[in-house]
Amino acid sequence: MANVTKLHINGTVYSVDADPQASLLSVLRDQLDLTGSKYGCGEGQCGACTVLIDGNPRHSCVTKVGAVGARKITTIEGLERDGQLTPVQQAFVDEGAMQCAYCTSGMIMTATAMLRAIPNPTAEQVHEYMQGNVCRCGTYQRIVAAVLRAASAMNRNSAKEAS
Amino acid sequence: MDEKLTTPVTLPEIEVERYELSAPPPYHFELQRRDFFKALGAGLLVACVLKDAFAFQESGGRRGQFRREDQLPREISAWLHIGENGTVTGYTGKVEIGQNIRTSLSQAIAEELHFPIERIELVMGDTKLTPFDMGTFGSRTTPTMNLRLRQVAAAARDTLVAMAAKQWSANPQELVAADGKITDRANNRTVEYAELVKGQQLTELMPEQDPLEPATEWTVEGRPIRKIDGRDFVTGSHKYPSDQKLPGMLFGKVLRPPSFGATLVSVNPPDATVMPNVTFVHDGDFIGVAAPTEGEAIRAAKSIKAQWKEQTGQPSSETIYDYLKTYPAPTGGEFGERTSKYEVGSLDAGMSAADHRLHQTYTVAYIQHAPLEPRAALAQWSGNSVTVWTGTQRPFGVRGQLAETFHIPEDNVRVLMPDMGSAYGGKHTGECAIEAARLARAANRPVKLVWTREEEFTWAYFRPVGVMDVSAGVRGDGTITAWEFHNYNSGGSGIGTMYDVANQRIVFHPTQYPLRQGSYRALAATANHFARESFMDELAHELKMDPFEFRMKNLKDDRLRAVFEASAKKFDWGQTKKPGHGFGMGGGFEKGGNVATFAEVSVDRATGAMHVERVVCAFECGAIVNPDGLRNQIEGGNTMGLGGALFEAIHFANGKILNPHFAQYRVPRFSDVPKMETVLVDRRDIPSAGAGESPLMGVAPAIGNAIFDATGVRLRAMPLVPNGLKAT
Numbered sequence: 001m002a003n004v005t006k007l008h009i010n011g012t013v014y015s016v017d018a019d020p021q022a023s024l025l026s027v028l029r030d031q032l033d034l035t036g037s038k039y040g041c042g043e044g045q046c047g048a049c050t051v052l053i054d055g056n057p058r059h060s061c062v063t064k065v066g067a068v069g070a071r072k073i074t075t076i077e078g079l080e081r082d083g084q085l086t087p088v089q090q091a092f093v094d095e096g097a098m099q100c101a102y103c104t105s106g107m108i109m110t111a112t113a114m115l116r117a118i119p120n121p122t123a124e125q126v127h128e129y130m131q132g133n134v135c136r137c138g139t140y141q142r143i144v145a146a147v148l149r150a151a152s153a154m155n156r157n158s159a160k161e162a163s
Numbered sequence: 164m165d166e167k168l169t170t171p172v173t174l175p176e177i178e179v180e181r182y183e184l185s186a187p188p189p190y191h192f193e194l195q196r197r198d199f200f201k202a203l204g205a206g207l208l209v210a211c212v213l214k215d216a217f218a219f220q221e222s223g224g225r226r227g228q229f230r231r232e233d234q235l236p237r238e239i240s241a242w243l244h245i246g247e248n249g250t251v252t253g254y255t256g257k258v259e260i261g262q263n264i265r266t267s268l269s270q271a272i273a274e275e276l277h278f279p280i281e282r283i284e285l286v287m288g289d290t291k292l293t294p295f296d297m298g299t300f301g302s303r304t305t306p307t308m309n310l311r312l313r314q315v316a317a318a319a320r321d322t323l324v325a326m327a328a329k330q331w332s333a334n335p336q337e338l339v340a341a342d343g344k345i346t347d348r349a350n351n352r353t354v355e356y357a358e359l360v361k362g363q364q365l366t367e368l369m370p371e372q373d374p375l376e377p378a379t380e381w382t383v384e385g386r387p388i389r390k391i392d393g394r395d396f397v398t399g400s401h402k403y404p405s406d407q408k409l410p411g412m413l414f415g416k417v418l419r420p421p422s423f424g425a426t427l428v429s430v431n432p433p434d435a436t437v438m439p440n441v442t443f444v445h446d447g448d449f450i451g452v453a454a455p456t457e458g459e460a461i462r463a464a465k466s467i468k469a470q471w472k473e474q475t476g477q478p479s480s481e482t483i484y485d486y487l488k489t490y491p492a493p494t495g496g497e498f499g500e501r502t503s504k505y506e507v508g509s510l511d512a513g514m515s516a517a518d519h520r521l522h523q524t525y526t527v528a529y530i531q532h533a534p535l536e537p538r539a540a541l542a543q544w545s546g547n548s549v550t551v552w553t554g555t556q557r558p559f560g561v562r563g564q565l566a567e568t569f570h571i572p573e574d575n576v577r578v579l580m581p582d583m584g585s586a587y588g589g590k591h592t593g594e595c596a597i598e599a600a601r602l603a604r605a606a607n608r609p610v611k612l613v614w615t616r617e618e619e620f621t622w623a624y625f626r627p628v629g630v631m632d633v634s635a636g637v638r639g640d641g642t643i644t645a646w647e648f649h650n651y652n653s654g655g656s657g658i659g660t661m662y663d664v665a666n667q668r669i670v671f672h673p674t675q676y677p678l679r680q681g682s683y684r685a686l687a688a689t690a691n692h693f694a695r696e697s698f699m700d701e702l703a704h705e706l707k708m709d710p711f712e713f714r715m716k717n718l719k720d721d722r723l724r725a726v727f728e729a730s731a732k733k734f735d736w737g738q739t740k741k742p743g744h745g746f747g748m749g750g751g752f753e754k755g756g757n758v759a760t761f762a763e764v765s766v767d768r769a770t771g772a773m774h775v776e777r778v779v780c781a782f783e784c785g786a787i788v789n790p791d792g793l794r795n796q797i798e799g800g801n802t803m804g805l806g807g808a809l810f811e812a813i814h815f816a817n818g819k820i821l822n823p824h825f826a827q828y829r830v831p832r833f834s835d836v837p838k839m840e841t842v843l844v845d846r847r848d849i850p851s852a853g854a855g856e857s858p859l860m861g862v863a864p865a866i867g868n869a870i871f872d873a874t875g876v877r878l879r880a881m882p883l884v885p886n887g888l889k890a891t
Contacts, residue, residue: 022458030414030457035406036399038584040535041616045825048535076399089397096389096791099799100261101396102535102584108397127833134825136535137261137585138802139795140836 004065009034010078020066024058025049027065028075036076036105040134047133050106051075057113059132076105079112087157088112091150092143099137107133111147120151203244203252206360209319209367210242210294211311239294240371241311243272243319249343249357251276251283253315256296257308258288259582260556260590262855263792264304266391267384270789271309274383275316277340278356280391288558288580298557300588300682302754302853305788309851311371318369326359379847387791404554404583405539405613412541413442415602415612416460418450418467419622422818423678424474431468438463442606453602453610478677479816484526484630487651492673503655503671513645513666517636519705524632525694527653527881528812529625529678533830536584537619538595542602543609548575553596554583561593568597569604587803588682589623620823625813626683627676629653631694635664641708641716648695652676654687657753657860660695662717678815684800685856688753689807689863693881696749696864700871710748710868711736722783722846723752726759729842730781734761743767744776745873749864755852756784757844760801760861762837764869771889775805775837775866783844784852790843797841797858804862806831810885829885 004018007027018027023042028034028051037060040048044059051060052074079086085093088111098104107130114121114129121129126144135143199208244252253272259265265285273280286292288299296308320340327345328335331352339346346353395401420427430450432443441463442453450469454460478486491502514520540553549569555561558578566573578596595612603610614622629652636645646664655671683689703713711731718724727750740746743765750759763777780797787793810829814821822828863881871877874888 019456019458022456026457029406033408034399035402035408038403038536039405039613040537041825043616043824043826046535046616076397080398085394085397092397093389093393096393096795098390098393098396099263099795100535100583100585101390101393101401102261102403104396105399127836130833134535134830134832136533136587136803136830138799138805138831138836140802140831140833141798141839142795144833 001066004068006070007065007068007073008070009073010075016065018065020064022065023061024051024063024065024068024073025060028060034075034077038102038105040102040106045132045134046103047106047110047130048103050109050133052109052113055113055116057110074109076109079108086112087153088115088147088150091146091153095142095146095149097139097142097146099139103133103135103137107135107143111143111150115147115151115154119155121147123148200364204246204248205362205364206244206246207319207322207363207365207367208242208244209315209322209369210239211315211371212368213238213240213371240296241294241308241315243276243312243315245319245323245356245360247357247361247363249282249355251278251356253283253285253312254293255285255287255308255312256293256559257304258299258556258558258580260299261583261585262796263390263789264299264308265582266388267305267789267792268309268312269391270384270386270388271312272316274381275313276320278343280383280388282343287582289577290558290562290579291577295559298560298591300556300591302756302856305784305851305853306755309788314369314372318367322365322367323356323359327354330354330359384788385786386789388789389791402581403536403539404541404552404581405536407541407552407581407611409541409543409609412609412611413453413455413602413606414457414460415451415453415599415610416464417598417612417618418452418464418469419618420448420471422473424477424818425471428470428472430470433463433466438466442602443467444602444605446601449598449601451598451602453606453608474818477816477818480528480812480814483529483628483677487628487630487674487676490675492675502673505659505669506667508666510645510647510666510668513664514636516638516644518639519702520634520636521698521702521705522632522634523698523701523879524630525697525879525881526631527629527690527693527807529628529680529815530683530807530811531620531625531813531828532587532589532623532683533620533825533828534585534587534589537614537616538590538623539611539613540596540599541609541611542596542600544600544604544607547571548577549600549603550577550579551596551600552579552581553593553599554586554590555580555593555596556586556588556590557592560591561596564593565596565600569600587684588686591682592624594622616825617823620828621820622679624679624681626686626807627653627680629687629690631690633694633698635698635702637702637706639706641706641713643702643717648691650687650691653690656686657688657691657751661720661723661752662699662714663719664717677818678813684803685753685859688751688857688860689804690881692749692751692860693808693863693867696751696861697867697879700747700864700868701877704871714748720752722757723750723759725844726750726757726781726783729844730759730761730779733781733840733842734763734779736761740872741765743873745869745871747865747868747870747872749861749868751860753857753860756782756854756857758782758857758861760865762862762865762869764866764873766870766873766888768874768888768890771887773809773870773884773888775809775835777838777840778805778862778865779840779842780858780861781842781844782854782858783846784854784857785849786847786851787843787845788851790845793843793854794841796854798839800856800858801839801862802831802836804859805835805837805866808863808866808881808883809835810882812882812885
């Protein structure tokens, strides 16, 4: 199988030269210096490597780069627009929902996908959706608060746009 | 000072945290004054000198510790630079492992310097640029480094005021320093700190002082400031140790033995004709490769044929507790020369005076820190000097290890610690740095090595396993008359009892142990508190007394009483329980922190499902530096404590770790987390202590006691419910 030469990431087409069997995570980190996605376990068990592929949260550590094709990848680096944080990013800052923050990018990517699917989640729905993401520092309660805060900020924004 | 240090709660005969102790390497602080200003630009430099060194300098003049006039002394603990460009930079050997001391230490500088916190930079844990520091552990940052930085900042402010007074021929008493400026209100003039130091190369040295009076008028400290550089983390722009990169860098991979104690018999390198880009290293028992991509390094490592001789007859996670009681540490070993003992009164007399006597044994399993960022290092050689970026709590310790390993002077080693993906006591050592450096030397290129999760679960060290034997005598009225406590292997921290008992014998027994073990967040205190506070509940049950009432009857210490009372109130101890629910408590004192944790659990005996519904934790550690950071530490500590209490355990047999993956080693996840409420007791009259560890201590006994309350089942082994709690 030929090497992967192109990836669509954060609205840009990147040239790469990657063994199709290589993990998407290693290509993002080692070839493109997009190091916001983290290695935590390499087995899809901790969520630190979560990226969006066509809007769906995926563990990039167990995603073969050869399987991505022309689908659109979003990483943590692709969220901020013109210096403006997304409501989810902002809510993590405002709630102080981090300690070492190594899990934070994976948490934010998962939460971003969740709020598209479930715009008004309950705390229980957040628990369930984000169960695959580990915060070893134990800031779960704050992360839930941040996700709920982001949800209400986004709902306020869309209400404003609608009116 | 804290009067508690003289009470039996902290036992001077028993070491505090054996696995964290390490001799400091000789100071190697060589930066010259002119180099410093060359690097930083002109300005004012204020440095805090260790007390003894300063006294020596004062009495012995400048030839002594200060070897030449243009050199700074070696024995500096922290320094601060006020630059002519308007920036303020603090330097400390402490490192950011995720507990947000970059924020709290910046607060310390801002507080005393009267300078905007957002314009303060902190350089941390760079062995070339920062003063020597033993390491970031033992909850020592807040009581020591926070104070040191406050001191240098206060001295800098005084110097700046004096400079302004001189410039204006004004009375310094009439000048006000605020927001980075000095103002002479009477004459309506203002000067920025930066203007005052323009073109200057001023150095001021000051001795470490006894603790400043806790500030009752703090304006920056005492405030709930969020992670100061939080934005860099939500955008993914912060570079952790594992994110570091250099041009021409190779990726390393180490071939591990199949089990603990295995020795290498023979090894065949990878086929160089198939893998020409791979550097192969075989040096003693070390086997590793470096290659241009991670994939190539993994393939090369897999192709190595190595034969090992494995050690047989090693204990397993099933037999370990008997093993600890059977094999005391040999005398003269690394740790095990002596049994540490504390005795007061007469145990026999105390037991004779009792109406009830009870004896129980408790155990704690080996557990892993499992920091989400595994060990990582990037090493680069230049001639006979090496620079290593790595995740460690002890950059200066790692520098010493590198120097020793490669037979080079410490001056030839620079270790840098980018703010890392946590540690919890698990990254005191430099094995990954050494491995990366060994590969980089062979490859003559920079090499990055990131341990896999499996390596981290297997070859990093563990929190020690332990056995605790407890006996006590109590009178019918609830007075404890005798207390005997033995800890095998897990450590002496928190081994004493804070309850008022006239007759005590407390012994720590070092033992032999099969796995690599070391420091852990609230290491032995967790084990000792679990045993003591569970046993207190068992005594209360024996006496048919309310566990809270029983504790209060035997507890004189005001600070501990205060947190127990605060927690009981918030929890509403004594309220009616739902069916299947139970309440429990646990608490204690360690490393300057007083904690009382109350838990509510629900148990379904039919399915075995058990959930911690609610945790209330009251905590007091003196004057609170950052209430938000403190709450975050308490919530996080409670969550981590919950993992070890309920289900975390390393399974092993024949020197092999049997569950080295997150799929097999269960850590707390979203659904495990109870509703957590914290009660902060702020004592502005008591110097601030650390809070990263002691909040963990009460969790396991509180949960175990609550399970007993709900079910009548007494659990004496941590983890308590690795397989649920189904009625049999």
